[in-house]
Amino acid sequence: MAKKIKLNDKNTEFYEKIVELSGEQVALCDQCGTCSGGCPFVEEMDITPSQIMRLVMLGQKSVMDSKTMWICASCFTCTVRCPRELDVSKVSEALRQTKLRTAIDEISIEDISKEEAKKLPTIAVVGNFRKFTG
């Protein structure tokens, strides 16, 4: 089902925030798809990197619900190949930062049982503080 979207100041605000955080002028993207075609993890993603660029340009916050930015391995293939010399991985990072700054608890550390916590690699647990907890 086609989604109806409105283009208003809130969209622009989100777009400008990502541009500021990433330092990349996302509107320069002409949607050639080079980033997606070269991405080694694109098959794991729910939407493609070029779609990320498009949704950011449209100011769609829903872009942060996608898995893509977490799957991005920051391998920079997209960045190296972009004919407009946009750093797509920086846009990914800006989205991750924005998402993290919403400070929403995804999981609660207390809920992990002691036995389970013992088995987990420390670095993963610490990483979770940043990624999944507010």
Next chain:
Amino acid sequence: MKTGIFLCECGGNISNTIDLENVKKHLEKNDENVVVKINSHMCSGAGQKMLIEEAKKHGLEKIVVSACSPHFHEKTFQGAMKKADLNPYVLEIANLREHCSWIHKDIPDVATEKAKDIVGAAKAKAELDFDLEEKKMKLGDEVLVIGGGIAGIQTSLDLADSGKKVTLVEKLPTLGGNMAILTKTFPTEDCSACIISPKMAAVLDHPGITLYTNSEIEDIAGHRLHFEAKVIIHPRYIKDTIDMDQCLICNKCKEVCPVSQPNFWEQGIMNREAIYIPAPHAIPYKYLIDSESCLHFVDGSCNKCEEVCPQQVIDFDQKEERINIAVDSIVVATGYDIFDATRKPVFGYEKYENVVTALEMERIVDHIVEAEPPRKVGKRVAFVQCVGSRDKQVGNEYCSRVCCMYSIKLASLLKQSKPETDIYIFYTDIRAFGKGYEEYYKRAQNMGIKFIRGKPSHFTEDKETKQVMVTVEDTLSRDIIETEFDLVVLANGMELSKSSDIIADSLKLAKSDDGFFKEAHPKYKPVDTLVEGVFLAGTAQGPKDIPDTVTQASAAAARVIATLAQGEVPLDPILAFVHTDICDGCEKCLEACPPKAISMNNDGKAEINEALCLGCGSCIASCPLEAIDLNYFTNDQLYAEVEASLKLKKDNEKRIVVFADNNTTYRLIDACGVRKMKYTNYARVFRIPSGSRITPNLIQFAFKKGADAVFIGDSPAKSSRFEWANNVTKDNIGIVQNKFKELKIDSSRLIFSQFTAGDLMKFINEINQLAEKIDALKPISEDTKDQLFPTKE
């Protein structure tokens, strides 16, 4: 000698800030040989009338108009000078509005004192002005056309038809350029060779055209409607008398030649011998020997063709020939090279055998209907758009304009000959802008050619089948496509042909950011260049399709005809001259003149060729005796005006002497004034033709007379009429800096900076920083100044 000084109020623009009565009194007090008048609008009819009447009444010999920038009304007042029976070059403009009243609105007292300096300097210079003769240069009808592609051919034919004498120089052994390689043309699908061949033949037959193929431009001297070109004619190693039928084209030589080389006209998909005719429709239709592959030249092991030739026309000893051509105008039609796809290794060109360029595909498609085509295409063919265009990574941000259409053409031709072929065109945007193009695009879609919106980003080769695997996002369905193709055709973009560089260098032609030649104005002078008499035709100016190229080629011809129809043009009299009584024939100036306008005459004195001199003044510093000089900007005049501008300086005051080149920096400083942008009141600005006019002696002189800093502004080499000037300026500054080191004068007091037209803030920042710097420095001591030029001896 009486000098008239006319102070313009500019309707308050000047007089609201500057107390002109005060300036007038100051001028009258110090000199009884002046007539000073104030007028509300000097540029008006009444103002000019006053100038003319006062000049006649008092017998004025020199005139100073103190008003706005000379770039606004110098021509106006020069006209008034003529009406007053005065030479237009004994006029000086003191720029009080842009350089003083508008920028110092808030400090009227300081502005009034500065105005005295500015008018005083102009007066000092005016007193040393002398009459200059405006000579005329006769124009002939000789035109050089560089490049024998469709643009050069069209221009040459138009020019020759109108009675001009055309010399056409083509680097390759045949006319035709890239167009002669194409199979058919979009959107009509008429055969390219069939269109261009008759025109090529017409060039050869036209009595008004002298054709040199297999020839190159080595150098071009001259700058304005008078050029001298050196042409190298490379040997064909075939005797060529006027009766060219000496060679019977019996082809016996070709049959015995053991060499096999890629044929350029066939884009390497077929081979040729070392002795060959470039193409079936070559003009001139003559054999030549490729000395790089011919075994006779490589190791001397073969002379079979010579043995077999019934006419004995093979001549291995033929040497290259050099000729000089003098022309009045030049059309640059040097065309394009296709983008070298190996610069984008990701596309696999030359790495994978089934990745070809578009020009190769032109030849492949041309042979496709043959029973045994030299190259088969297979079942599945992909076209990849924007190879080397719209790609910042390779420095080409522009669209090459033709690739979409030629890909559609090649795909359509292929589909018509081999309907079973599955053809995909991978594009970012389809640009079908021309007449009939959109319809042609639709027709291709209708044939079942599939257009996929996405730029392929990954190419791999199957080692066994040699198929090429292409990975691409279909940006419309957002799916990733991964498919094998039997052939991948790269839609290479256009770049300015590499052979154009020698033309750019010798004619000082500017290039735009895209790397193509820059037109004088993108809207109303699209085929002119900034060099008068040099015009652009075809893709040398930017990517174009054939109709646009032909249109522009005819436009260039029309501009040549219109220019030469003037019959004669006035010569700018601001040229170098030699004080023959001082010149001792040391020849140092010869080297200092890149346009080679200086030569030694029979008396052993330097002599200026007025048709070649550009008036940059670079030669002046090279003369140890100050024997070479520049009209209107003589050494005496510059010394006098600098000294006059510093005469009123008080001990606690500071001065920056600014030498601003007329083309850029001076206009830039005007623009600051127009925008009322404030900057330091230390600045005293002098108009000069180029930074290189400023000699080490003059810089030292300025410091000696009280300048605290000297600021030289010039255009960057790329956009300057005098490309060499910046190096000369730097050398001259180096000489002064060495002297400064010796005398322990702070080196930051002398600045050289380059500006383009929009660098207003850059100028203001730099001049203000310089002012701050000299504020922080102790003044140069009188003892130190004594050791600067001119020293007492």
